[in-house]
Amino acid sequence: MRVSREQMAENRERILDTAATLFRERGFDGVGVADVMKAVGLTHGGFYGHFSSKDDLAAQALGRAFVHSGQSAAEARASEPQAPRRAIIDRYLSPAHRDDPGHGCPVAALGSDTARQGEASRLAATEGVRAAIKGLCAITPGATADERRTSAIASYATLVGALVLARMVDDAALSDEILAAARAELCSAEA
Amino acid sequence: MRVSREQMAENRERILDTAATLFRERGFDGVGVADVMKAVGLTHGGFYGHFSSKDDLAAQALGRAFVHSGQSAAEARASEPQAPRRAIIDRYLSPAHRDDPGHGCPVAALGSDTARQGEASRLAATEGVRAAIKGLCAITPGATADERRTSAIASYATLVGALVLARMVDDAALSDEILAAARAELCSAEA
DNA sequence: CTCTTTATATGATGCTGATCATGTAAATTC
DNA sequence: GAATTTACATGATCAGCATCATATAAAGAG
Numbered sequence: 359m360r361v362s363r364e365q366m367a368e369n370r371e372r373i374l375d376t377a378a379t380l381f382r383e384r385g386f387d388g389v390g391v392a393d394v395m396k397a398v399g400l401t402h403g404g405f406y407g408h409f410s411s412k413d414d415l416a417a418q419a420l421g422r423a424f425v426h427s428g429q430s431a432a433e434a435r436a437s438e439p440q441a442p443r444r445a446i447i448d449r450y451l452s453p454a455h456r457d458d459p460g461h462g463c464p465v466a467a468l469g470s471d472t473a474r475q476g477e478a479s480r481l482a483a484t485e486g487v488r489a490a491i492k493g494l495c496a497i498t499p500g501a502t503a504d505e506r507r508t509s510a511i512a513s514y515a516t517l518v519g520a521l522v523l524a525r526m527v528d529d530a531a532l533s534d535e536i537l538a539a540a541r542a543e544l545c546s547a548e549a
Numbered sequence: 550m551r552v553s554r555e556q557m558a559e560n561r562e563r564i565l566d567t568a569a570t571l572f573r574e575r576g577f578d579g580v581g582v583a584d585v586m587k588a589v590g591l592t593h594g595g596f597y598g599h600f601s602s603k604d605d606l607a608a609q610a611l612g613r614a615f616v617h618s619g620q621s622a623a624e625a626r627a628s629e630p631q632a633p634r635r636a637i638i639d640r641y642l643s644p645a646h647r648d649d650p651g652h653g654c655p656v657a658a659l660g661s662d663t664a665r666q667g668e669a670s671r672l673a674a675t676e677g678v679r680a681a682i683k684g685l686c687a688i689t690p691g692a693t694a695d696e697r698r699t700s701a702i703a704s705y706a707t708l709v710g711a712l713v714l715a716r717m718v719d720d721a722a723l724s725d726e727i728l729a730a731a732r733a734e735l736c737s738a739e740a
Numbered sequence: 741c742t743c744t745t746t747a748t749a750t751g752a753t754g755c756t757g758a759t760c761a762t763g764t765a766a767a768t769t770c
Numbered sequence: 771g772a773a774t775t776t777a778c779a780t781g782a783t784c785a786g787c788a789t790c791a792t793a794t795a796a797a798g799a800g
Contacts, residue, residue, distance in 0.1 A: 369747085391787075404748040470713060480717070484718040511727055536706065540706050550777070553766090553777095582757075
């Protein structure tokens with residue numbers, strides 16, 4: 359059955375958002391095209407009217423995840439204008455973020471996966487990382503722009519690594535300790 | 550055809566080492582049982598005489614990867630006894646390590662994958678991370694043991710995150726810049 | 741209102757991969 | 771060295787999954 363043009367556009371958006379969440383939760387290989395479509399409320403048949411392949415979907419969904427992630431960072435920043443860096447760090451390293459990969463940072467959720475993905479996904483990731491670094495530069499202290507950029511990249515790495523480690527281990531206390539250690543380091547040092 | 554007991558034990562070791570490499574290169578889902586056996590020079594039939602399932606193999610191979618990773622760190626430390634921390638950082642953040650995930654850090658290569666893996670793999674990861682933190686504590690400066698531990702965990706996170714980011718992006722210059730930024734931060738700051 | 745277009749549904753198709761069944765020849769055992 | 775065990779090979783089974791073919795009913799064009 360056919361749907362209206364705007365209904366179709368909305369369906370496409372929902373496929374992208376749903377895929378962005380499912381991929382982050384279960385990995386690129388852990389989610390099938392049919393899974394995504396079913397979660398949206400459609401069947402697998404219509405998929406190839408929207409995307410040319412699963413790889414195509416993966417790349418676009420990854421881009422979408424980066425956009426949402428940037429919006430979340432902007433939101434955190436705006437919520438505490440006098441300490442934006444701390445607000446972002448606290449949100450990123452929160453247990454809530456750790457326990458909800460589907461709506462969180464795509465680097466922490468899909469980083470090692472993406473390194474093995476096709477060119478389109480790698481490009482989306484490159485754009486996303488570039489944008490994130492730029493965003494972090496704006497709230498990172500430092501004398502020169504170069505210093506700020508170096509420091510922003512290092513902070514980004516610490517955030518990502520701490521979240522990956524915290525999700526990897528099977529011990530709640532150790533996981534919490536990892537998040538706390540990264541928070542402490544990032545908030546004390548202003549390199 | 551049957552082989553001798555020691556030949557069998559050696560085969561088992563080679564299966565584990567080969568799996569540890571292949572999984573890091575292609576991810577848990579990117580490698581089949583038959584792939585591993587073929588790489589060892591055997592056929593898929595004998596696999597279940599050595600391991601109870603692919604999950605079982607994954608967990609044991611992950612443990613193996615952590616052991617090798619620890620040995621590599623010890624080697625780096627020993628090669629430069631007067632600056633062991635710097636030696637480890639330089640090796641971890643080298644382009645050579647970035648470009649050879651199959652023989653490198655299992656957290657950077659399989660971190661986001663492992664978080665979605667079964668209990669056995671999660672346990673192996675927890676042990677591995679614990680051991681890595683302990684090893685880093687020994688070469689991390691700081692007034693108290695608590696301070697050293699916090700700093701060691703944060704450094705570990707920075708290393709992991711930088712390598713994940715450097716592998717994810719599709720731009721050689723940006724990738725190099727990420728490695729260099731993490732190196733700069735880790736070697737300048739002694740928090 | 742009729743005709744055409746098309747977004748989606750239903751239902752193949754073909755491949756990959758985990759696991760199991762059975763055979764075989766070489767190693768152990770006695 | 772005969773009997774038995776067993777590590778591995780060959781080949782099947784079964785399920786999941788990407789992709790394609792065809793049908794259908796609703797949207798949009800005239």
